[in-house]
Amino acid sequence: MKDDARSEMRRYAIGAVLSAALTLLAFWAVMSHGMARSTALWIVGAAALAQIVVQMRCFLHVGSSSKREDLHLILFSLVLGTLMVGGTIWIMSSLHDRMY
């Protein structure tokens, strides 16, 4: 019981440190001058994806031993995320093309 609480605590601590580090990384990429714009964008994007994984793993306790319901929710989130992000890229790039 006590070990459980300890490992739980450690997990939260690791999660907090990692998510803070990833946030700082994104800030550093944008604020340090001299980095190419596209490089900075890729770093921010990668840090965001890593952030999702960290939060899922450390805070939401989604792991290999999770239940089916978790899988449903993650798959549904993926579907909606794809719809929203994909739709936005399609719409905004179409608008962009027609502006010039």
Added chain:
Amino acid sequence: MADPIFGRLDWTVTPFDDFFRDPSINEGVAAAAASAVPLGAVAVIAFLTWKGLWGPLWRDWLTSADHKKIGIMYFVLAGVMMLRGVLEGAVMRTHQVTALDGGVLSAEHFAQLFSTHGTIMIFFVATPLITGLMNYVVPLQIGARDVAFPVLNQISLGLTAAGAGLVMISLVIGKFGTGGWTMYPPYTGTTFSPGPGVDYWVWAIGISGIGSTLAGINIAVTIYKKRSPGMKFLRMPIFTWTSLCTAIMMIYAFPALTVSTAMLALDRSLDFRFFTNDLGGNMMQYANIFWMFGHPEVYIVVLPAYGVFSEIAATFSAKRIYSYNSMVIATSAIAVISFTVWLHHFFTMGQGASVNAAFGIATMIIAVPTGVKVYNWMATMFRGRVRLSVPIIYLVGFFFLFVFGGLTGVILANPTIDYQVHNSQFLVAHFHNVLIPGVLFGVLAGVHYWFPKAFGFRLHEGPARLEAYLWFGGFSLAFLPLYWLGLMGMPRRSASYDNPAFEPAMWLAVVGAAMVVGALGVAIWNFWASARDREALACPVGDPWDGRTLEWSIPSPPPEYNFYALPRVNTVDAWTVEKAVGHPYEMAPRYTDIEMPRSTAMGVVIGGASAAMGFAITWWIWWLAALSFAVIVAALIARAFVRETTRTIKAVEVEVAHRAFLREASRTPAVGRDDEIAPDNLGHARPAVPA
């Protein structure tokens, strides 16, 4: 420039001094509306003090974590806001009959009216109505004692009330924004709208939107985790199914709203450039993100209404819902497809034809599952023993009007037609035509249906029928002529027009608006009259309509722990089957101690601090904003240290209460459906045969 203590607040921000400077009808209307808020508040405070109700209000309601009370408080909030929203609608219609080459109100005042009307009706009437309904009904239908997170539930209500409070304050202090309920930048950026109006909107919507996200999480987790033994997903009542889909949609849709309002807030308060014309901003992205929320929101508010119609179609026809499985599939399909159609709100923004075509087709497709549902409801009523009482009147009115509104939606889904009629009164007619017969009729039917469950007495049938007919007639007169006006070319949000041909239809519309105000008056009168005659209308045994689902198996009003013993479910319509072939109203084999959440002031503290924070940022009172934010954080941390969050109700106590209820049930004569609205109906139904 801004004062360090009072920000940009000073004594010239109320509409009263404008009225003294310029006593016109326009300023008179503004000043009267502005006085209604403090006068109403003073009246409520005086009444509470006179009756000595402060203690009970605080102990039994504001600090309660009981999902039933929170649901009722959502309804009270939505009711107050609806009064204002409907009256604003009536004022706008009255203005428009005088608006041929002029009009009594100024264009700016009219713009504030349509902006607050839309904001209030969507965010502070429709959303709290359905959230309140789900809050009240879902735990009862699935056999749960409360929602999964009772304190979070209270906080959701507090945040919604904070947003509503900000909109009310804007009547008296300062002015509301004039950008319509969607507040599109760049018009709502600081360049073109420097005043506090848009900030009021941003913070009211931002705060209440977070509350709605949390409410969605709460209801979804409740349905996932708290169903009573044996209630598999495909045994849940249809209302619970629609609530589940709605709650999941809330979780995914409201964050988009939070993002768009947060970005607009950054633009306005911290000089960011997300949506400006220059320096890399792109205002089209705002429309895109906003409607990513906005379209699912339409289905968020309408799906629970579909659920209500499913329950009453079955109950008042004494028949099982026709094709349960197709109902579930249609509901889920709507929930997913509604996330693929948002672009139809801005077909004319300039994207390519193939984008428009794809979203137009998706929009037409979403009409199919809705059509399935309409046929299912009609098939449920077909050859049923239908009682033509209030909920069925709303349902039949819904069939006529909603199908019409849905069809004009399919017309608008065609981008080429949309180019002709967008931004015209045709659109105004369309969305009122789906939202009023869809959402509002559904909620009103649901109120009549579940009111006796919540309060232990029925509403008078006569006035309620009059109200239903007034809504039907008033809606038809107020909005159907607008299709015609739209096709004649009258733009929406017209403060004034120069074509005399528009005038006759505006007169029809104002008559309709008067009828709607009349319907609202009848409703208020009926609540009062029914409460006065509650002895004659009482139904303590709790099953006045021969209901089919679990909530009708418990007394009215239900005990705070809902069920004496958690019911075991092995079919759909469990209560009907129990009444027909089982043993209703029997002691449970065994009773257990019940843990219920303790009262807490978290909702009041966080709601109040959020409202103060929103107000402070609107008026640039930075010290107050920081202080309120600190209060929110401190309250959340302090709450984490509270160990005693539940209290126990002893099994013996529950057993005694159950025995008393069963004695009352066995003493009460069962009534058949012919006496449903007679005083004899004490809530003990003689079950119809066969089930």
